[in-house]
Amino acid sequence: MEIKGATVVITGAAGGLGKAMSFAFADAGAVVVISDLREDSLAAAVNEVEARGGKAIAVTADTSKEADAERLMKEAVSRTGRLDVAVLNAGILRDGLLVRVDKETGKVKGKLSLDQWQAVIDVNLTGVFLTGREAAVQMIETKSKGVIIPIASVSMHGNPGQTNYSAAKAGVAAMTKLWAQELSRFRIRSAGIAPGFIATDMVMKDMKPDALAKWESVIPIGRLGKPEEIAASALFIAQNDLVNGVILEISGGVKV
Numbered sequence: 001m002e003i004k005g006a007t008v009v010i011t012g013a014a015g016g017l018g019k020a021m022s023f024a025f026a027d028a029g030a031v032v033v034i035s036d037l038r039e040d041s042l043a044a045a046v047n048e049v050e051a052r053g054g055k056a057i058a059v060t061a062d063t064s065k066e067a068d069a070e071r072l073m074k075e076a077v078s079r080t081g082r083l084d085v086a087v088l089n090a091g092i093l094r095d096g097l098l099v100r101v102d103k104e105t106g107k108v109k110g111k112l113s114l115d116q117w118q119a120v121i122d123v124n125l126t127g128v129f130l131t132g133r134e135a136a137v138q139m140i141e142t143k144s145k146g147v148i149i150p151i152a153s154v155s156m157h158g159n160p161g162q163t164n165y166s167a168a169k170a171g172v173a174a175m176t177k178l179w180a181q182e183l184s185r186f187r188i189r190s191a192g193i194a195p196g197f198i199a200t201d202m203v204m205k206d207m208k209p210d211a212l213a214k215w216e217s218v219i220p221i222g223r224l225g226k227p228e229e230i231a232a233s234a235l236f237i238a239q240n241d242l243v244n245g246v247i248l249e250i251s252g253g254v255k256v
């Protein structure tokens with residue numbers, strides 16, 4: 001796909017990976033429709049894209065809300081006339097063990113709450129379903145041979161402490177593959193990215209130096225990934241029409 005002049009919607013675009021992807025697509029000549037819950041950070045991101053010479057449109061939206069997902073994808077088309085790429089990146093963490101047990105007594109002292117479960121499922125699974133569905137609607141109606149790029153995670157294989165997150169990301173990976181099949185008759189592609197540990201706020205917030213060293217020790221390349229490395233992967237998927245129905249694990253070789 002030719003990126004110059006394309007319209008690229010990116011959700012969760014005020015965050016670490018979303019912003020890096022906005023820069024990468026805008027630098028390559030796309031109009032980026034950047035969306036997030038956080039209105040102020042989104043406005044700042046628009047300024048940053050424009051300062052680099054790019055074109056950005058901000059749409060505040062909660063991807064877990066059906067009406068917001070519909071409005072976001074419709075607005076991308078009404079304001080730019082097209083929709084070529086939808087990067088479904090908005091996501092949250094609410095980590096916790098399934099059950100926590102007191103070492104002394106052997107009694108259960110805590111459980112992963114239904115609230116923790118539901119919050120992550122709402123954004124990381126339902127949000128991807130809704131925004132992916134609405135992107136497909138707009139691509140079909142505008143006869144776009146576009147691409148949907150959901151952001152999963154290596155945690156989709158099952159990462160201890162992340163029952164909610166791993167379940168959602170495994171679901172994202174499954175949707176990505178099945179959408180490639182369902183949408184092929186419209187020549188719409190679907191291919192995702194499963195990042196490993198990337199140095200963004202989501203990961204670095206409250207990270208202590210010894211915890212960072214421990215993480216780095218399990219990554220075969222010996223360091224966390226950079227947001228720009230994930231952004232380059234999203235651009236590659238969009239540009240290369242042969243990439244379809246797969247999840248690229250971009251993780252420095254980490255095994256979860």
Ligand SMILES: NC(=O)c1ccc[n+]([C@@H]2O[C@H](COP(=O)([O-])OP(=O)(O)OC[C@H]3O[C@@H](n4cnc5c(N)ncnc54)[C@H](O)[C@@H]3O)[C@@H](O)[C@H]2O)c1
Pocket residue numbers: 011012013014015016017018035036037038061062063064089090091092123127151152153154194195196197198199200201202203
């Ligand atoms: N950073 C990593 O190591 C890593 C690894 C694997 C996967 N991922 C995935 O990459 C994506 C981006 O992660 P990040 O590291 O940039 O996180 P981040 O916290 O920096 O950014 C996430 C963004 O999503 C937004 N958001 C949250 N809920 C939303 C909602 N309901 N509607 C719209 N926007 C919402 C937040 O406001 C934030 O700006 C997530 O899906 C995450 O699960 C990240």
